[in-house]
Amino acid sequence: MNAERIVRLGVLGCGTVGSSFCELITEQADEIARRTGMRIEIAAVSVRDTAKPRRGVDAGLLTTDSASIVADPTIDVIIETMGGVDHTKELVLTAFASGKPVVTANKELLALHGPELFEAAASAGVDLALEASVAAGLPFIRALRESLTGEDVSRAMGIVNGTTNYILSQMTENGASYDDALAEAQRLGFAEADPTADVGGFDAGSKAAIIATLAFRRAVRAGDVFIEGIESITAEDISNAKRLGYVIKLLAVVERDDAGSIAARVHPTMVPTEHPLASVRDSFNAVYVEGTGIDQIMFYGRGAGGHPTAAMMVGDAIDVAANVGLGCHRGVGPLPDATIIPIDDITSAFYISVDALDQPGVLADIAGAFGSRGVSIRSMEQEGITDDAARLVFITHEAVESDLRATLIELADLASVKNIGQVLRVVCD
Amino acid sequence: MNAERIVRLGVLGCGTVGSSFCELITEQADEIARRTGMRIEIAAVSVRDTAKPRRGVDAGLLTTDSASIVADPTIDVIIETMGGVDHTKELVLTAFASGKPVVTANKELLALHGPELFEAAASAGVDLALEASVAAGLPFIRALRESLTGEDVSRAMGIVNGTTNYILSQMTENGASYDDALAEAQRLGFAEADPTADVGGFDAGSKAAIIATLAFRRAVRAGDVFIEGIESITAEDISNAKRLGYVIKLLAVVERDDAGSIAARVHPTMVPTEHPLASVRDSFNAVYVEGTGIDQIMFYGRGAGGHPTAAMMVGDAIDVAANVGLGCHRGVGPLPDATIIPIDDITSAFYISVDALDQPGVLADIAGAFGSRGVSIRSMEQEGITDDAARLVFITHEAVESDLRATLIELADLASVKNIGQVLRVVCD
Numbered sequence: 003m004n005a006e007r008i009v010r011l012g013v014l015g016c017g018t019v020g021s022s023f024c025e026l027i028t029e030q031a032d033e034i035a036r037r038t039g040m041r042i043e044i045a046a047v048s049v050r051d052t053a054k055p056r057r058g059v060d061a062g063l064l065t066t067d068s069a070s071i072v073a074d075p076t077i078d079v080i081i082e083t084m085g086g087v088d089h090t091k092e093l094v095l096t097a098f099a100s101g102k103p104v105v106t107a108n109k110e111l112l113a114l115h116g117p118e119l120f121e122a123a124a125s126a127g128v129d130l131a132l133e134a135s136v137a138a139g140l141p142f143i144r145a146l147r148e149s150l151t152g153e154d155v156s157r158a159m160g161i162v163n164g165t166t167n168y169i170l171s172q173m174t175e176n177g178a179s180y181d182d183a184l185a186e187a188q189r190l191g192f193a194e195a196d197p198t199a200d201v202g203g204f205d206a207g208s209k210a211a212i213i214a215t216l217a218f219r220r221a222v223r224a225g226d227v228f229i230e231g232i233e234s235i236t237a238e239d240i241s242n243a244k245r246l247g248y249v250i251k252l253l254a255v256v257e258r259d260d261a262g263s264i265a266a267r268v269h270p271t272m273v274p275t276e277h278p279l280a281s282v283r284d285s286f287n288a289v290y291v292e293g294t295g296i297d298q299i300m301f302y303g304r305g306a307g308g309h310p311t312a313a314m315m316v317g318d319a320i321d322v323a324a325n326v327g328l329g330c331h332r333g334v335g336p337l338p339d340a341t342i343i344p345i346d347d348i349t350s351a352f353y354i355s356v357d358a359l360d361q362p363g364v365l366a367d368i369a370g371a372f373g374s375r376g377v378s379i380r381s382m383e384q385e386g387i388t389d390d391a392a393r394l395v396f397i398t399h400e401a402v403e404s405d406l407r408a409t410l411i412e413l414a415d416l417a418s419v420k421n422i423g424q425v426l427r428v429v430c431d
Numbered sequence: 432m433n434a435e436r437i438v439r440l441g442v443l444g445c446g447t448v449g450s451s452f453c454e455l456i457t458e459q460a461d462e463i464a465r466r467t468g469m470r471i472e473i474a475a476v477s478v479r480d481t482a483k484p485r486r487g488v489d490a491g492l493l494t495t496d497s498a499s500i501v502a503d504p505t506i507d508v509i510i511e512t513m514g515g516v517d518h519t520k521e522l523v524l525t526a527f528a529s530g531k532p533v534v535t536a537n538k539e540l541l542a543l544h545g546p547e548l549f550e551a552a553a554s555a556g557v558d559l560a561l562e563a564s565v566a567a568g569l570p571f572i573r574a575l576r577e578s579l580t581g582e583d584v585s586r587a588m589g590i591v592n593g594t595t596n597y598i599l600s601q602m603t604e605n606g607a608s609y610d611d612a613l614a615e616a617q618r619l620g621f622a623e624a625d626p627t628a629d630v631g632g633f634d635a636g637s638k639a640a641i642i643a644t645l646a647f648r649r650a651v652r653a654g655d656v657f658i659e660g661i662e663s664i665t666a667e668d669i670s671n672a673k674r675l676g677y678v679i680k681l682l683a684v685v686e687r688d689d690a691g692s693i694a695a696r697v698h699p700t701m702v703p704t705e706h707p708l709a710s711v712r713d714s715f716n717a718v719y720v721e722g723t724g725i726d727q728i729m730f731y732g733r734g735a736g737g738h739p740t741a742a743m744m745v746g747d748a749i750d751v752a753a754n755v756g757l758g759c760h761r762g763v764g765p766l767p768d769a770t771i772i773p774i775d776d777i778t779s780a781f782y783i784s785v786d787a788l789d790q791p792g793v794l795a796d797i798a799g800a801f802g803s804r805g806v807s808i809r810s811m812e813q814e815g816i817t818d819d820a821a822r823l824v825f826i827t828h829e830a831v832e833s834d835l836r837a838t839l840i841e842l843a844d845l846a847s848v849k850n851i852g853q854v855l856r857v858v859c860d
Binding site for chain 2: 022027034036037133140144148150151276278281293295297299301304312313314317319320324325328330332
């Protein structure tokens with residue numbers, strides 16, 4: 003029997019994820035040692051309040067001094083679960099500078115400073131592992147970084163925010179209103195008291211930046227992502243979508259055009275019910291990747307939660323610890339800045355709901371407005387009549403966003419159009 | 432700009448996968464170089480007939496001598512796409528002995544000799560990469576080996592044979608008979624002229640052995656897997672399943688009990704329609720993994736085909752080539768032999784169709800037969816009456832296989848039971 007190599011971890015932060023991580027490492031230590039020959043130990047854990055007991059963590063390991071953990075030469079690997087951006091970035095850079103690899107689930111940090119951090123890790127010859135930063139319980143980052151490293155990815159679409167997927171699933175399956183579904187999500191702890199980061203699409207936006215960076219090997223940052231939230235989605239939109247054979251999902255979509263320019267966006271989207279993403283319900287996450295070689299791949303799992311997130315960080319920690327032993331590391335290669343396609347130039351199919359006078363000639367006027375901007379109608383249905391107006395629902399073929407916007411302005415100017423209702427992007431195969 | 436490191440690949444075999452691999456490597460060479468700093472080249476390709484032109488492969492690289500490729504000291508990495516077991520195993524072992532890592536998609540080889548090959552690779556200090564060997568287009572092997580290395584996987588269930596999934600999808604969606612669906616699959620090239628390896632479950636059985644080995648880090652071989660094919664599935668079974676809220680899928684199921692013993696089996700299975708595996712249609716594959724940390728994860732994608740298989744092998748080749756440069760390799764750790772749970776001792780819920788006399792007291796007799804063996808009935812429906820017999824469909828709670836078998840014998844002995852029809856295992860959450 004070979005002697006086990008001891009690997010000492012310094013854990014920054016001990017909230018839900020940090021304490022789950024420590025528990026998992028302790029529970030699995032023997033099995034990990036059997037599989038890998040490494041005895042993984044928690045050497046120190048930084049917290050705000052050392053007096054508060056932490057399940058699964060020896061009180062003697064607690065400290066309030068994160069910087070001392072990062073500087074400790076007896077610690078091999080840093081596990082960052084404290085969150086935050088500026089201070090955390092300094093700690094991570096210091097860890098790299100002292101030769102320590104870092105495992106993190108910090109999506110804000112990566113969406114804002116990922117390219118810089120990858121470069122610093124590469125210069126220091128250490129790993130930056132981030133499996134848990136996007137769709138935490140799905141091991142797809144490693145797939146993007148390694149299995150698909152030779153793949154020409156054309157598009158990735160993700161359900162990467164569990165809160166909004168829970169809300170939209172409740173609206174779809176139980177006919178709940180947006181407000182009721184949000185309240186239920188808050189009651190169950192899936193949504194924050196201030197739900198803006200989730201329902202406004204900002205959380206998904208950070209994740210879109212990370213996905214685009216790794217899928218296309220170009221620096222894409224949070225500010226490059228076009229964002230629309232789900233606050234305007236109504237029960238009627240959901241039921242219209244269902245009747246037309248779609249479900250509404252908040253998608254993070256990243257795509258690359260033939261010239262190599264990149265579009266990254268987050269918005270509520272009509273997804274055909276037979277599409278694999280349509281069956282991703284409740285607070286589950288999924289990431290669907292398309293490429294020339296692979297055709298289509300989807301990763302599905304728990305997007306958040308202490309245990310799934312911690313499980314992925316354990317995988318990263320073992321991986322990174324193995325690399326330390328082997329004296330090697332994995333970079334993602336150079337990350338030149340991406341050329342970002344402005345939202346106006348992006349092509350998509352659209353769903354548009356229009357209230358128009360219920361009289362002859364109106365449809366010709368409306369069709370004329372679409373046609374004048376080169377937007378081609380794929381299907382039209384009359385969904386109902388209220389007072390003297392008929393509600394017409396259109397789905398277009400793929401059109402350029404700016405042409406669609408111009409069409410909407412032209413439609414609004416028509417005397418026969420009383421109101422333009424919901425406008426949603428539609429996933430085409 | 433750093434000088435590019437040249438990496439020379441020796442490719443064994445140039446069928447659909449081998450030629451797609453060579454094409455992809457050639458097409459992507461510049462992008463791979465940009466991302467990784469490595470210039471990947473095809474150095475030699477072994478074929479049976481060097482006179483036959485191969486798309487995307489320079490004729491000057493062709494040779495009939497696989498052994499010369501494996502021995503060539505100027506070649507860094509072996510890509511094995513030739514298939515076969517005994518001769519191929521010798522070539523792979525020779526490659527290891529000469530310090531070359533091997534990338535393979537050869538599931539038969541791995542299902543029969545995987546543990547021995549992993550050990551030989553580890554002794555030689557080189558990689559054995561096998562992402563494309565199971566559900567070729569899904570990068571889940573890497574996830575099992577690396578991201579989930581610290582995870583306590585309890586069960587994995589896979590749709591890992593595209594042919595049978597295509598046949599069962601046709602039967603489910605178009606009401607096709609088994610024979611018609613098989614003929615259509617053969618016409619489209621999804622099924623072989625002799626379809627036994629697919630429809631008999633043998634192909635899935637090899638994959639189950641590989642999944643179990645990597646999920647549980649124990650040596651599980653093809654012969655350890657219990658196998659039932661889909662040949663007995665009728666259109667009526669499919670429609671009964673649908674009415675009860677299930678679809679029938681050929682699943683490879685591997686699971687571990689609390690004592691660490693392992694069950695590996697392949698059989699047609701009733702899957703609840705709301706289960707993520709139920710929505711995997713046509714020739715797509717999926718692998719669904721459950722564990723204490725991750726909860727549930729699913730990987731979905733193309734299970735076969737030259738391009739998806741080759742794309743995964745390109746990812747493996749880059750990974751392995753990077754390791755060569757770094758002077759490191761990744762093993763899966765020691766693989767002690769698994770303790771295999773015999774099929775008789777495995778627990779499952781069951782679907783049983785029984786034709787019984789349509790007269791009072793019969794149900795009590797039947798229920799008594801179940802009860803006497805400790806098999807508890809979850810639901811019963813009468814599906815129809817033919818002549819003087821009623822067709823009764825039962826779904827049981829979880830029961831031990833041997834108790835279920837004893838129940839069937841007891842049922843068959845009842846005077847009121849005219850025939851026992853289909854018996855299928857049912858997935859419970």
